[in-house]
Amino acid sequence: MAALDESSSSKRWLPLEANPDVMNQFLWGLGLREDEAECFDVYGLDLELLDMVPKPVLAVLFLYPLTSQSEEERILQANEKKVSAIASETSSRVYFMKQTVGNACGTIGLLHAVGNLTSELKLVEESFLDRFFKTTATMDPSERAAYLEKDTEMEVAHSVAATAGETEASDNVDTHFICFSCVDGELYELDGRKTGPISHGPSSPSSLLQDAAKVIQGMIEKNPSSLNFNVIAISKKTEGAF
Numbered sequence: 467m468a469a470l471d472e473s474s475s476s477k478r479w480l481p482l483e484a485n486p487d488v489m490n491q492f493l494w495g496l497g498l499r500e501d502e503a504e505c506f507d508v509y510g511l512d513l514e515l516l517d518m519v520p521k522p523v524l525a526v527l528f529l530y531p532l533t534s535q536s537e538e539e540r541i542l543q544a545n546e547k548k549v550s551a552i553a554s555e556t557s558s559r560v561y562f563m564k565q566t567v568g569n570a571c572g573t574i575g576l577l578h579a580v581g582n583l584t585s586e587l588k589l590v591e592e593s594f595l596d597r598f599f600k601t602t603a604t605m606d607p608s609e610r611a612a613y614l615e616k617d618t619e620m621e622v623a624h625s626v627a628a629t630a631g632e633t634e635a636s637d638n639v640d641t642h643f644i645c646f647s648c649v650d651g652e653l654y655e656l657d658g659r660k661t662g663p664i665s666h667g668p669s670s671p672s673s674l675l676q677d678a679a680k681v682i683q684g685m686i687e688k689n690p691s692s693l694n695f696n697v698i699a700i701s702k703k704t705e706g707a708f
């Protein structure tokens with residue numbers, strides 16, 4: 467989404483709806499095996515509601531409204547090179563890419579999620595996701611963005627998914643998706659509009675959801691008048707887990 471995206475491209479996609487069913491069909495169609503993982507709504511950040519989310523949780527997606535305050539914070543981070551400083555300590559195993567296509571943040575968030583799980587999730591061989599991550603593995607974040615921007619297969623798949631939601635798709639939006647992943651014992655915020663990954667401190671696969679929820683709660687508290695927030699978990703499918 468992210469209508470305020472500082473993009474190097476004039477290309478804009480329709481936004482992806484914050485809908486687990488839409489995201490599941492999108493990911494499965496691109497090559498994530500249906501018996502590997504599934505997206506679920508997170509209905510609240512209280513421990514009781516977090517406990518309802520199927521485990522183990524592999525990644526967390528967060529949709530939030532873009533405001534003048536959030537934009538000022540992002541620009542301040544870039545000006546102070548805060549993200550760059552943090553990125554110098556970032557694990558080399560973190561998969562990160564920039565966003566250069568308007569409204570592509572939902573797809574970027576899903577790619578960040580799966581891209582940091584390629585050793586844990588089985589992808590259909592020679593599927594889009596399999597080819598995409600193998601091809602972009604050695605690219606830098608900007609090169610990955612340029613590769614995605616020119617990929618017509620993904621553009622078509624995104625368009626189909628964007629029009630499959632329950633609400634009418636419009637490219638005039640002011641919300642944005644980011645992803646939270648645990649890599650090498652650290653919780654990372656992955657936002658293609660920022661310079662690089664942001665570490666939020668120690669985490670683990672078992673505490674990922676709770677750790678991400680704490681960061682998300684802090685972001686929500688900065689904009690208490692808005693109700694336009696969504697949290698979606700991507701959970702590993704294990705026999706008898708669901």
